[in-house]
Amino acid sequence: MYASHLLPQAAGVAYQLSGRPSDAADLDCMLASQPVEKLAVGEAVFWEGDTASHLFQIVEGCLRLYRILADGRRAIIGFRFGGETLGMACQNTYGYTAETVTAVRLRRIGRNRIWAATDGADLLQPVLMARIFEEMAAAQRHIIVLGQLGAEERVANFLISFACRTGSDRRRPVAVELPMTRLDIADYLGLTIETVCRVISKFKREGMIAPDGRHRIILKDISALLHLAGELEDGTSSDLAGMTQRPPAWAN
Amino acid sequence: MYASHLLPQAAGVAYQLSGRPSDAADLDCMLASQPVEKLAVGEAVFWEGDTASHLFQIVEGCLRLYRILADGRRAIIGFRFGGETLGMACQNTYGYTAETVTAVRLRRIGRNRIWAATDGADLLQPVLMARIFEEMAAAQRHIIVLGQLGAEERVANFLISFACRTGSDRRRPVAVELPMTRLDIADYLGLTIETVCRVISKFKREGMIAPDGRHRIILKDISALLHLAGELEDGTSSDLAGMTQRPPAWAN
DNA sequence: CGGACCGTTGAGGCTTGTCAATATCCGTGG
DNA sequence: CCACGGATATTGACAAGCCTCAACGGTCCG
CATH class of the missing domain: 2.60.120.10 (Jelly Rolls)
Structure with missing residues (x-):
């Protein structure tokens, strides 16, 4: 991908x-x-x-x-x-x-x-501002993930958000590329590498995902993942279209 | 003005x-x-x-x-x-x-x-940008607090950062006003109300702080709190100068 | 004075972290 | 192309930290 x-x-x-x-x-x-x-x-x-x-x-x-x-x-x-x-x-x-x-x-x-x-x-300014605000919104989502969600919810969020960002084709099941190591994921999600592994294994056992090598995971049950993720990723994908296809917010 | x-x-x-x-x-x-x-x-x-x-x-x-x-x-x-x-x-x-x-x-x-x-x-723009960037930096500090720190470290961070913000006089011990409830603090730090209480009680037992009513805490051993906080609060002043003292145009 | 809300403390359970062993992947060199 | 070795990943047993549930105390307000 x-x-x-x-x-x-x-x-x-x-x-x-x-x-x-x-x-x-x-x-x-x-x-x-x-x-x-x-x-x-x-x-x-x-x-x-x-x-x-x-x-x-x-x-x-x-x-x-x-x-x-x-x-x-x-x-x-x-x-x-x-x-x-x-x-x-x-x-x-x-x-x-x-x-x-x-x-x-x-x-x-x-x-x-x-x-x-x-x-x-x-x-130029509106574009810059839009991107900065998008970064801000992403940071606030991350704050909620780290502050409120458990390990499984965090991993589910991670998978879903990466599925959105890396522009997977919308056919299901969706394949997600994860070039980073498990340690990277753990340090990002505020977990240990072992917990990340265990959660991924559990998702696999339950048929929600299907790992394909170390750096590729196929999402087989997206609605289950979305439910686990707490619907934090629905309207708030890193989709820049929203900012460009509409009069800028500050134009009021 | x-x-x-x-x-x-x-x-x-x-x-x-x-x-x-x-x-x-x-x-x-x-x-x-x-x-x-x-x-x-x-x-x-x-x-x-x-x-x-x-x-x-x-x-x-x-x-x-x-x-x-x-x-x-x-x-x-x-x-x-x-x-x-x-x-x-x-x-x-x-x-x-x-x-x-x-x-x-x-x-x-x-x-x-x-x-x-x-x-x-x-x-006007540099001021706006500086404040937005300061918000961004605060969000990233919060991400680190929630993702990496334990309960005591989080509370210590909270107390220290509020001591800085509410502009306590620099005399020690410093008094911090906390108008919010324990539940507010818990929801902010990603903990439960009970954990927040226990940490505060422990800090009190150990002589690091001295609660004075519900909404006021005197910080008696700031260096101990700073050490617990992991020195996340040192060099992060809201310095507005950066955007106005731009590098010269040739500095590409 | 009474009641509601907030705060504090304790006991026990669950989630996650720690430590350790094993398995798998992948680049390197033969 | 294959074998080897180091890095990465997975799994299990156990411990620690935090959460849940419960009871009690304190404070503020009507």
């Missing part, structure tokens, strides 16, 4: 092709003129605390975003895939380290150039 | 022409011209799902921000106090309900007016 780079940023490009001289095209245009950089597995794009000088667009691959705590624990804040952006909602310095899970191809652009572009005609 | 009585549409521009290149005043200025509204205990400012039409500045009081899950659980996303803003990092609709914990006085301003004011020269 790594054909995702063939349809980069569904939102931006689709909108661009629709013929409207839209805002979404701006950012993509600026980025499209940048050279593509390649990173091997395990390389860092930037480190927590680095000056947040650039914004990145992932062409292909998967990244993990994490912080290391004082006692050595690793907290994974999130993952990013091809078609998504990186370094958007940062202050002076990056708040986390971004490291490749797979080989990654990406483009970068100076944040100063972004902000300079908004000074003139600010067609 | 400015004692301006600006017409709604002219607010941003008028400020812009006023000659002071200080951005932070902008938003405060626009808000200062709005009437103060008063809310009683338990009233909602807005509900999850409402159209996000306004931005609010809390003059005085305390609010809880929460979502109700499908099964009835309540997840508190955060608290807001006097001097803080509300409804900043939202998309089309508010992502949570905002309800008063104490009596609250606040001002509101239409989001459309905010964005209209950024259309010209955007002195």
Whole structure:
């Protein structure tokens, strides 16, 4: 399912092709003129605390975003895939380290150039804001997952949300690619690697999923997973279409 | 601050022409011209799902921000106090309900007016972005607290972060006002009310804190609390400077 | 003064973490 | 192409932490 780079940023490009001289095209245009950089597995794009000088667009691959705590624990804040952006909602310095899970191809652009572009005609601004707000909404969903849900609910949420993001075809059963390790998943969900394994095994026993190798899981009973997930993922997928196909919120 | 009585549409521009290149005043200025509204205990400012039409500045009081899950659980996303803003990092609709914990006085301003004011020269934008980024950083800290820390660590974090926010004088011991109930704290920290109580009692037994009534706690051993909290609260000031001291345009 | 709500404390059970052993995957080199 | 070795994943037994249920105490308010 790594054909995702063939349809980069569904939102931006689709909108661009629709013929409207839209805002979404701006950012993509600026980025499209940048050279593509390649990173091997395990390389860092930037480190927590680095000056947040650039914004990145992932062409292909998967990244993990994490912080290391004082006692050595690793907290994974999130993952990013091809078609998504990186370094958007940062202050002076990056708040986390971004490291490749797979080989990654990406483009970068100076944040100063972004902000300079908004000074003139600010067609760009709504797109930036929409993406930042989407990141915020994702963070709040994650807060609820970590604060309120049990292990099975967390894993169900994880699977469902990744099924939505990686743009699986809507036929059922859906196959989900999980390039990250179980440890990555555990550090993301606030569980241990053993608990993640046990939950996955249980889902498999109960026929809800069918693992296919380490990094691929077929979701066989999506409604059961959705029910477990607590319907946190219904109207709130990382679907950017909602933000572009509608007058921006701040236009009121 | 400015004692301006600006017409709604002219607010941003008028400020812009006023000659002071200080951005932070902008938003405060626009808000200062709005009437103060008063809310009683338990009233909602807005509900999850409402159209996000306004931005609010809390003059005085305390609010809880929460979502109700499908099964009835309540997840508190955060608290807001006097001097803080509300409804900043939202998309089309508010992502949570905002309800008063104490009596609250606040001002509101239409989001459309905010964005209209950024259309010209955007002195306002850096301030808005800085606050949004600060909200984002707070959300990521909360993710780490909920995902990685145990009950005692969570409560210690909670106490420390509130000691910082409510602007306690730096003399030690520091008194922290906690207007919310234990249930609010539990729903915020992803614990039960009983666990919160037990941790507080333990801290009290060990001489780290000294509760004074239900809604006031004196922190007697801050370094011990900081150590428990895992030093998550040290270098995270809400530094607005970053967006205004941009790197030069050639720094790509 | 009484009642309702909030807070505190205790006993026991369930979920998850820890430790340990085994199995599987995958890249590397023969 | 196959064998090997290290990393990753899985499974089980046990312990620890947190939740549930229950009872009691405190406080605020009518």
